[in-house]
Amino acid sequence: MSTATYTVSGMTCQHCVASVTEEIGEIAGVTGVDVDLASGAVTVTSETEITDDAVRDAVVEAGYEVVAA
Structure with a gap:
């Protein structure tokens, strides 16, 4: 199991969170995506x-x- 944290700019709402979560979740092997909007x-x-x-x-x-x- 591997975990990495990134800082993403431009997210302003829950729709942004959902978009990022969906796209990263499609990467082969990804088991979880946790986004902190703030x-x-x-x-x-x-x-x-x-x-x-x-x-x-x-x-x-x-x-x-x-x-x-």
Whole structure:
């Protein structure tokens, strides 16, 4: 089990949280996505190691930006 936390900018509402959660959740091996709207922290839990690039791509697909990993 692997866990990584990222800071995502641009999220302003629960719809934003849902979009980011859905896109990251589609990455193979991801078992959980926890988004804290107030801080922009996104914690990704996975069965195997997930690359930062895969998470960044998913966040961009949702319309947001990873500003720290």
